[in-house]
Amino acid sequence: MQTLHSLYNILVDIILIVIPLFLIVAYVTYSERKIIGFMQARLGPSRVGPYGLLQPIADVIKLLSKEIIIPSGANKNIFITAPIIMLVPSLLVWSVIPLSETFVLANINAGILFILAFTSLSVYGVILAGWSSNSKYAFLGSMRSAAQIIAYEIAMGFALVGVLMAAGSLNLQEIILSQSGGFFHWYWLPLFPLFIIYFIAGVAETNRAPFDVSEGESELVAGFHVEYSGITFALFFLAEYMNLILISILASIMFFGGWLSPFQGTWLEIFFDWVPGFIWLSLKTLIFIFIFLWLRATLPRYRYDQIMRLGWKVFLPITLIWIFFEGIMIYYNIEPWFSYVK
Amino acid sequence: MSTELLIFIFFSLLLVFSALKVIIVNNSVKAAIFLVLSFFCSAVLWLLMNAEFLSIILILVYVGAVMVLFLFVVMMLDINLSNIKEKFVNYLPLGLFIFLVIALLLILFFDNQFSDVDRNIVTEINILNDNNTMNLGYLLFTEYIIAFEIAGIILLLGIISSITLTQQKNNDNKYQAPHDQINVTKSDRLKIIKDEEFRK
Numbered sequence: 001m002q003t004l005h006s007l008y009n010i011l012v013d014i015i016l017i018v019i020p021l022f023l024i025v026a027y028v029t030y031s032e033r034k035i036i037g038f039m040q041a042r043l044g045p046s047r048v049g050p051y052g053l054l055q056p057i058a059d060v061i062k063l064l065s066k067e068i069i070i071p072s073g074a075n076k077n078i079f080i081t082a083p084i085i086m087l088v089p090s091l092l093v094w095s096v097i098p099l100s101e102t103f104v105l106a107n108i109n110a111g112i113l114f115i116l117a118f119t120s121l122s123v124y125g126v127i128l129a130g131w132s133s134n135s136k137y138a139f140l141g142s143m144r145s146a147a148q149i150i151a152y153e154i155a156m157g158f159a160l161v162g163v164l165m166a167a168g169s170l171n172l173q174e175i176i177l178s179q180s181g182g183f184f185h186w187y188w189l190p191l192f193p194l195f196i197i198y199f200i201a202g203v204a205e206t207n208r209a210p211f212d213v214s215e216g217e218s219e220l221v222a223g224f225h226v227e228y229s230g231i232t233f234a235l236f237f238l239a240e241y242m243n244l245i246l247i248s249i250l251a252s253i254m255f256f257g258g259w260l261s262p263f264q265g266t267w268l269e270i271f272f273d274w275v276p277g278f279i280w281l282s283l284k285t286l287i288f289i290f291i292f293l294w295l296r297a298t299l300p301r302y303r304y305d306q307i308m309r310l311g312w313k314v315f316l317p318i319t320l321i322w323i324f325f326e327g328i329m330i331y332y333n334i335e336p337w338f339s340y341v342k
Numbered sequence: 343m344s345t346e347l348l349i350f351i352f353f354s355l356l357l358v359f360s361a362l363k364v365i366i367v368n369n370s371v372k373a374a375i376f377l378v379l380s381f382f383c384s385a386v387l388w389l390l391m392n393a394e395f396l397s398i399i400l401i402l403v404y405v406g407a408v409m410v411l412f413l414f415v416v417m418m419l420d421i422n423l424s425n426i427k428e429k430f431v432n433y434l435p436l437g438l439f440i441f442l443v444i445a446l447l448l449i450l451f452f453d454n455q456f457s458d459v460d461r462n463i464v465t466e467i468n469i470l471n472d473n474n475t476m477n478l479g480y481l482l483f484t485e486y487i488i489a490f491e492i493a494g495i496i497l498l499l500g501i502i503s504s505i506t507l508t509q510q511k512n513n514d515n516k517y518q519a520p521h522d523q524i525n526v527t528k529s530d531r532l533k534i535i536k537d538e539e540f541r542k
Binding site: 114139 | 371372375378394395398399401402405406407410411413414417473474475518520
């Protein structure tokens with residue numbers, strides 16, 4: 001009875017996370033089209049519903065009702081499984097994200113590791129999709145993407161090593177708590193290079209502009225998912241936007257204090273005491289999502305060899321040097337960030 | 343029967359099944375995918391022993407990086423296995439011999455291990471607290487520091503030697519020269535033709 005009850009609670013929690021997540025993804029696509037539209041002096045979607053607000057729903061209905069085309073010569077089983085393999089890890093990771101002071105589905109000890117491990121799995125979706133499509137564009141796209149994701153995963157991992165060194169824990173809730181004390185106690189300040197590298201590597205990991213060589217519509221038609229249609233394409237789309245939100249929320253958790261109030265320790269603290277932590281986390285995340293969209297509207301695509309050069313020869317050395325530097329800061333207990341050492 | 347035992351039985355059976363599939367399956371990409379599955383199953387088995395660090399690292403390193411590179415290579419091969427398989431039987435004696443040696447070693451090893459289970463098999467490490475990651479880190483940097491450092495040096499040697507293999511310059515190969523690319527100025531690329539000269 002006890003286990004049944006806790007199982008029921010977990011199921012409710014999962015629904016509480018997943019359903020809003022899908023809605024947010026739908027409206028991130030809408031805001032992407034709208035924001036990029038305004039940045040390029042266009043209107044963006046404006047026909048379906050007021051201000052085009054029902055556009056994502058129309059898109060979902062369209063994608064659901066389309067036929068799934070399986071190309072001849074494709075490996076059917078893998079072709080169908082690839083988008084699922086892409087989506088499942090990006091859903092799983094949400095189970096360890098602390099959304100507020102109390103609400104986290106699984107508050108596990110090795111939170112950061114869990115996230116790193118499961119975000120590294122989405123590359124299988126890309127590779128298998130490209131291979132099983134029996135199409136040279138898809139194959140080229142997946143080759144590029146695999147090399148790129150591996151290159152940037154290392155820099156990203158090292159950036160997060162910096163965070164866990166500072167917090168002295170792998171648990172996400174503890175990482176947030178160790179940043180408490182106000183805006184300047186968050187890790188973005190002592191770990192600034194790592195934060196920049198983390199975010200850029202995150203953009204590369206999600207295969208978004210300016211690192212979207214795996215999709216590169218002007219070179220590879222649509223890259224690894226060129227043969228996908230209907231709901232299978234929608235799954236790729238969903239996974240990409242979920243990863244985008246994930247990278248944003250992780251950036252705000254690791255470097256910007258998660259659900260902590262930015263006014264902690266100042267005279268404004270009392271006035272904003274009523275704001276729940278979830279709101280602060282959402283606001284910080286929205287800023288990063290906006291930067292994602294902004295980058296896409298602003299920057300041209302990187303050349304492939306430059307991407308590799310940036311990942312291996314610039315980011316990796318910088319993270320290594322900064323981790324060494326951080327070790328020195330921890331050794332000398334630089335306040336207020338590195339005062340945890342007992 | 344407890345839930346943990348059920349999970350253990352399910353995943354160990356799946357592990358054996360997928361490990362067998364790796365060598366049985368014809369398509370090399372599928373073999374690689376089954377290898378990924380077997381890594382997953384062994385990660386779950388480690389998780390059952392409360393070794394969450396090891397199990398997640400297994401997924402992170404082997405599934406997330408090593409197997410991706412494997413797939414990367416395997417995908418580009420187009421091997422017709424039927425040609426290779428023709429003379430497989432010739433290797434049967436050698437294969438059987440190797441199998442028997444390994445099986446014998448395993449039997450000897452496990453026979454010793456299981457004779458005194460409580461002493462020989464480490465089921466948990468509780469040195470600092472029940473945090474597996476902390477205990478592991480503590481052990482690695484105190485008791486096993488020499489083995490840890492030696493492993494690091496061996497890996498470094500591997501990296502350096504594989505890089506030197508690829509660094510052999512060949513005049514037929516074409517390389518990017520980023521330094522030259524960055525230092526390009528306007529006068530290198532752009533030639534302004536005066537209007538009067540153009541008309542002549």
